Amino acid sequence: MKAIQVCKIGLAALLLYALPGLGQFEGRLDAVIIKGEKLSAYGGQELKFIKVFRYDAHRHAWRIIPSQIDEFDERYYYPSVEQPPKNLSARDELLFMARDAGDFASVNEWIPYPGSQDMPRYQIELTDSIGQRRYLYAYFVTDDNVEEDPTDYMRYRPVVGSAPDSVISKYYILSYNPEGLWYSISIPVAENGNDQNFFDRLKIRMQADITAYGMISPNDVLLTEDNFKKDGESRYIDGKIRLIKTWEVKIRVKIKVGVSSATIEQPISAVVLKYYPYYNEFSFPVPTSFSGDEIKIKQVDMLRVSTDLQPKTAVLRMYANNDLWQHPDGVAVDRVNDAVSTNLNMAAWNWWLQAGNGGSLLTVSYLQPILGVTPSLYYWDNLTGTNDTGGAKLDTGDMTSWGDTGIKYGAMVPQSGGGNINMAFRFYFLGRNISPDTAYALKSQTAYPLNVVVREQGVVVPVELTALSATTKQNSIHLSWATASETNNLGFEVERKEATAVAWQTIAFVKGNGTVVSRRDYVYEDADLSLGSYHYRLKQLDTDGAFTYSTILQAEVAAPKEMSLAQNYPNPFNPTTTIDYRVAQDSGETITLSIFDMLGRTVRTLVNEPAQPGYYRILWDGRDDSGRMTGSGVYFYLLSDGHSRILHKMIKVQ
Numbered sequence: 001m002k003a004i005q006v007c008k009i010g011l012a013a014l015l016l017y018a019l020p021g022l023g024q025f026e027g028r029l030d031a032v033i034i035k036g037e038k039l040s041a042y043g044g045q046e047l048k049f050i051k052v053f054r055y056d057a058h059r060h061a062w063r064i065i066p067s068q069i070d071e072f073d074e075r076y077y078y079p080s081v082e083q084p085p086k087n088l089s090a091r092d093e094l095l096f097m098a099r100d101a102g103d104f105a106s107v108n109e110w111i112p113y114p115g116s117q118d119m120p121r122y123q124i125e126l127t128d129s130i131g132q133r134r135y136l137y138a139y140f141v142t143d144d145n146v147e148e149d150p151t152d153y154m155r156y157r158p159v160v161g162s163a164p165d166s167v168i169s170k171y172y173i174l175s176y177n178p179e180g181l182w183y184s185i186s187i188p189v190a191e192n193g194n195d196q197n198f199f200d201r202l203k204i205r206m207q208a209d210i211t212a213y214g215m216i217s218p219n220d221v222l223l224t225e226d227n228f229k230k231d232g233e234s235r236y237i238d239g240k241i242r243l244i245k246t247w248e249v250k251i252r253v254k255i256k257v258g259v260s261s262a263t264i265e266q267p268i269s270a271v272v273l274k275y276y277p278y279y280n281e282f283s284f285p286v287p288t289s290f291s292g293d294e295i296k297i298k299q300v301d302m303l304r305v306s307t308d309l310q311p312k313t314a315v316l317r318m319y320a321n322n323d324l325w326q327h328p329d330g331v332a333v334d335r336v337n338d339a340v341s342t343n344l345n346m347a348a349w350n351w352w353l354q355a356g357n358g359g360s361l362l363t364v365s366y367l368q369p370i371l372g373v374t375p376s377l378y379y380w381d382n383l384t385g386t387n388d389t390g391g392a393k394l395d396t397g398d399m400t401s402w403g404d405t406g407i408k409y410g411a412m413v414p415q416s417g418g419g420n421i422n423m424a425f426r427f428y429f430l431g432r433n434i435s436p437d438t439a440y441a442l443k444s445q446t447a448y449p450l451n452v453v454v455r456e457q458g459v460v461v462p463v464e465l466t467a468l469s470a471t472t473k474q475n476s477i478h479l480s481w482a483t484a485s486e487t488n489n490l491g492f493e494v495e496r497k498e499a500t501a502v503a504w505q506t507i508a509f510v511k512g513n514g515t516v517v518s519r520r521d522y523v524y525e526d527a528d529l530s531l532g533s534y535h536y537r538l539k540q541l542d543t544d545g546a547f548t549y550s551t552i553l554q555a556e557v558a559a560p561k562e563m564s565l566a567q568n569y570p571n572p573f574n575p576t577t578t579i580d581y582r583v584a585q586d587s588g589e590t591i592t593l594s595i596f597d598m599l600g601r602t603v604r605t606l607v608n609e610p611a612q613p614g615y616y617r618i619l620w621d622g623r624d625d626s627g628r629m630t631g632s633g634v635y636f637y638l639l640s641d642g643h644s645r646i647l648h649k650m651i652k653v654q
Helices: 036-042 436-447
Strands: 002-005 031-035 050-056 061-064 068-070 093-097 121-127 133-140 154-157 165-169 173-176 182-186 199-212 221-223 228-230 235-238 243-257 260-275 279-287 295-309 317-320 339-343 349-356 359-367 376-380 386-389 392-394 404-409 420-430 451-457 465-473 476-483 486-498 505-516 520-526 532-542 547-549 553-557 577-583 591-596 602-609 614-620 633-640 645-652
Touching: 031 036, 031 121, 031 451, 036 093, 036 121, 036 133, 036 451, 050 093, 121 465, 154 235, 154 243, 182 359, 295 420, 317 339, 317 376, 349 376, 349 404, 349 436, 359 404, 359 436, 420 436, 451 465, 465 532, 465 553, 476 486, 476 532, 476 553, 486 520, 505 520, 505 532, 577 591, 602 614
Parallel strands: none
Antiparallel strands: 002 451, 031 093, 050 061, 050 133, 068 093, 121 133, 121 451, 154 165, 165 173, 173 182, 182 199, 199 221, 199 295, 228 243, 235 243, 243 260, 260 279, 279 420, 295 404, 317 349, 339 376, 349 359, 359 420, 376 404, 386 392, 465 476, 476 520, 486 505, 486 532, 532 547, 532 553, 577 614, 591 602, 591 633, 633 645
């Protein structure tokens, strides 16, 4: 048996959230992508025979799930839709939904179709941030009696007459204008929406100074989404799990050189949009040179990407991760001017959310670090539109603004040699009234996806130790392993060695199962560790005193990348509650954690001292700074490092 690690991740703290029809497995909104090179036994075989199944351990039954295989050519481009599917190559991608995963199946449990044992199967193990596992199995099946799953998560509807170009998911509908910008987003009633369009248009704005043929243009150039023109027909690949849409784009810019003016059209790289059942993804490249470097951007004064709200969104509220301390209940979309702006983390994932009765749009973005420039998130709620430049207020679509929200870069000088300024986005289209906790959890999933391991398996039951792994969760390291069978197994000594140490230390003993012929799973948590790197191994002991060592695993407890504050527990509480928080590497010298009442008065200061990066836990006994027991009611607790603040609510009961 061989195990292939597809991705190794750091896992954020889990925030459980409720969405209709979904379980509690983190990552259940994700599409899982497996490269063809991980299915090497099927290389060169016909794609149509590769099927994915889930196993139900309770019923001892198998069920095929929706899946698809997308092909890449030798340049790692998607082939045209006219090319029929061929044979699996290392470049191709197998896709399915994490929510369709099922139970573990031993190698003695096999699908009941003739010929399915002629080739190995692939076990696909998915692990979330709290160590929960789900499994799927890829088989090579030539039996024509296999019934395909009729579920079709994704559909594409091209322009037909007056009907728009649309992407239709089971959970959302996106419609596009002739230039490829969305102008309609709706969430079906069946998925907790109201089928109404609540977004007007995607906005792209850039103001810049340029040089043309060695001369500085006397006028700024303002690029809007109307400067981006579709160049040719759209191409798409339609599948059950993912739809890929590509088209060539050119930028049309009017420039003035001396007393002359000219219109320049500059092609840019093909736009590639990837759509999944709950979200879509795209990277947006902003070019810094035109027409073979004869026309260049000298300085970018403003660059922003945003979404414009429709009048039907008057019941929405806007939230943002960097603004919750100031507006914990969000900002209402009400046409009353609320100019909200907050700096975003560089080289980090950020989120903002509009949520209401019509549905919710969660935007998760990754911003390219640019020297000397701090991007900001803004929300502009007014009648006339966002002030882009020089007092000009530009709107889109129906010309009736109900605000827009997005990211904005300030003045910047492009790097020498041209190139692009890149921004990556993921848009989640979800049901109504999604909470900020849900937004945070989905942001964490985007930044730290599911851990995926692919194993090639034959029908012979292995005897060796399997599935040995170490996963870091905050300042704890979770060890997990399994045995396919056991003979006279007394148990396992868990040994640990710090990176700078010489000797191994036995830290625990885990009892074995003697002699068994079926899989057994084991776990051990090494908790409350200091920051640093650790090595682990298992010493397997037989009842007769013989022993063998496992391979050595390495895991690291790293300093948090950002300050965070967890929800207290229990909540509601009486009289005590526990609060966990993290101190990041770049935090200030002093950390404060304080309790406030509904009137904003300080009740108790729990922490006010310098703190090293790491993970912390503190107990509040329900008393104020004078030692008196506080009454029942709503309280707030605020964490601050001198740069950032995080606010949460708690409830004390009698």
